[in-house]
Amino acid sequence: MSGRRALVMGAGGFVGSHLVRRLKSESFAVRGADLKTPEFSPTAADEFLVGDLQNIDFMRQVMDGAFDEVYQLAADMGGAGYIFTGANDADIMSNSALINLNVLQCSKAQPFGRVFYASSACIYPAYNQVNPDDPKTAEATAYPAEPDSEYGWEKLFSERLYLAHARNRGMKVRIARYHNIFGPEGTWQGGREKAPAALCRKVAEISDGGTIEIWGDGEQTRSFLYIEECLEGTVRLMRSDVGEPVNVGSTEMVSINELAMRIAAIAGKSIKIRHIPGPLGVRGRTSDNDLIRQRLGWTPLAPLHTGLEQTYRWILTQVSALRA
Template sequence: MAKRALVTGAGGFIGHHLVTYLKQQGYWVRGADLKRPEFTPADADEFLQVDLRRWEHCLAATKGVDEVYALAADMGGMGFISSHHAEILHNNSLINIHTLDAARENGVKRYLYTSSACIYPEFKQTETNVTPLREEDAYPAMPQDAYGWEKLVTERLCTHYREDYGIETRIVRFHNIFGPLGTWEGGREKAPAAMCRKIAIAKLTGHPEIEIWGDGLQTRSFCMIDDCVIGICKLMNSDYHEPLNLGQDRMVTIDQLADIVAHAANFKITKKHVPGPQGVRGRNSDNTRLRQVLGWEPKISLEDGLARTYKWIENQVRERIRLNGEGAFRSAS
């Protein structure tokens, strides 16, 4: 008999990809979210369009499943999470407390919570050549934003539900996941998607200048979505219950990210550095424990992942221009 799984946040980028991957592994899958996937239909056997801030909706969503993959969150890129602290802390607290408690009420056996590298202390991320972050670096706690604080508190909640109620919880800390079929405009997009959009617009309109927030020297590591969903499932099926990093451990500057995307686009750009939210100065994942625990780590190169992502976003931009003309992107940044 097929395992039955719930994926919350199934209308979002990672959740949508995870639903597809679980179906490929033979699962029966229920998706739940406020919205359906934006770019392609959901592959879920059942999709509940519900508000997971409400306890009764969480109770219905978690009924009759063996596993819960808790991805639902009110979130976005740096521009969004640095300016919507109250909204993020309020909404995500309700989503996660109600979903976890409903899963316990319904006798769910395994529960995977998707946390974030945003939980790591700001004081460990003040240099561009940052020391890769180990899981134990989370404490003493000092996340930069409300988004990170809520993620860290929910990690603790999952730990205590496992200890007190016996539900098998797993905790994964994402490091900058990217790929096709994700938000690429509107303020909630992450850096790789934003960069792909800017360069696609520059290429298709013949205006090579792109804006980059800050001096472009801030550093990150980026992990392709295909690797991410494999890592999620490997962790869920493991016996490891402490928080675990999931990301690439290759660090690049934002300027280098732009150069890699420009190469994928086969287009020469000029960079204009402008004021804007930048987040921490540097961040990278220490994958030592990931390799030890799962015997695996992400395999897809940044160049390959960005080439595939860029191609998809360029097609989105081209279609927008076809329908609305170049003026559709005049104010894009």
Template sequence: MTRVLVTGSSGFIAGHLVERLRRDGHLVRAAGRRATPADEFVEADLRDAEQCRRAVEGTDVVFALAANMGGIGWTHHAPAQILRDNLLISTHTVEAARAAGVSTLVYASSACVYPRYLQNHPDSPALREDMVFPADPDMSYGWEKLTGELLCETYRDTYGMDVKVARLHTVYGPGAAYAGPRAKALMALCAKVAAVEGDVGTIEVWGDGSQTRSFCHVDDCVEGLVRLAASDVTTPVNIGSDERVTIAEAVRLIADAAGKDITMGFAPDRPVGPLGRSSDNTRCRELLGWAPGVPLAEGIRGTYRWVAAHMAAERSRADV
């Protein structure tokens, strides 16, 4: 891995991955709509095949992270746009990598590929990689990611490409969106707690707080991606935490990090997604000799500090 391309440079996972790869001594090109500190930046709309080809050309390893994505608010707001954009991005990236003779491509898939019928209770079993079929992914984003996985498998079988598939599970951490429809639940909840003035207050929580998730810190996500790229693995691998909590428990961890007494006002009419989702890390441990391990309470402390600091800075600028 000497010449590495990371697509989706405006995304927060990509930004952390670029930093890690450069620390490891690789020559890193970032491609996307917005620059991130890298050895080289290529501004490219990867929905366009020619721009995608130029971005990939001359690299040895590609981390395909670019996607039109966001939290539950965004996936409900723009399903057709998400499906169209991501099908184009994934198809053009994999084909460009084949044409350029890239040695390894790591495709960022999602836990959204797992069937909804396996996630309809807070105590639903942890999701194993072999549970994908019969298919019933979560919304259009999940269908596109599952199609992307099949594309990768087909290119591997047809052209002998070294393509890895990472199924990412609800990644959070400093740099992630915390406001607007693209913010995912944990980041949005951090922002709601940070917006409470003083030490006591109430925040709105979508659903009834009983839905469960496992949240993966971005440092763990990046470590998993790097390990997967260097492995000889040919099957999809979950990269996610197996520490499951309810949303209400996550709020309490955020409140503890903030030092605030927070009351939750529930909004059962708002979208909540699957009622129970967590990662089974058996395959990850077996094939990569490792699994995500940042404790949620620890990850939330650093993430909350970052969100609170950025929100304070925004208020200061607004007051000028």
């Protein structure tokens, strides 16, 4: 490999596989690493190492070489149906923490230009997200900490791990707190899918006038960021001088009922909604973009509708292919 080189850990996942394509479009030589290759299309990486990043020998192999940009996206993650049931807490915490400890352990022998860590909006305190119309997620409100899930606690711990290494070892660390990223080639079935993909699937599966199920009363709120804008925010942050964690998310907050109705409109179907018990997470969440606007002079602006159209179309093809 020659020229600018990037390493993407988690390159077999949703954000990672898109990020590899983005870096290739910028002429980076890219090494990807993951437990698996991407599920929905071939990787664009120049080389792809398959293995477990919890294994320090594999991590050493992955990090061997000089990289201008290292992106650490590998994590044991999923939507509400995976992270809020409680059943996966031990795996989520230990699997993801060990990957991050290994990255930093191996970076002593193999220093890199700069490292990006994908944190989450799930680090924000539950007590600031009880009002669905006015949740608070300014970066400075992360403490006193009270994430509502062990997934959020692990992300907060790992943020601190990277920040400590930045302070004590002069590493250039960049941390994004992603707010519910969605788009084509994201997980859409199997239990780890997030609300946009789950609701696109449910709408795609029914006939006009049919009923879909939604967890809770559907009045809980979220904002959703389309993958292309997530990548733009990610590379802008990586190449900036911003060393503190920054939200990368949308400010277009909608209720989950509203999300379902917007997807139904895109599908050209009228739907009925049945509300059922399920894992809920916080009552309200949206991105606070004051800091990213100040520090990067950029914020995501694309309307939710644009990303939903692309995502629904892709999930419809997946549902149709599965049926066929």
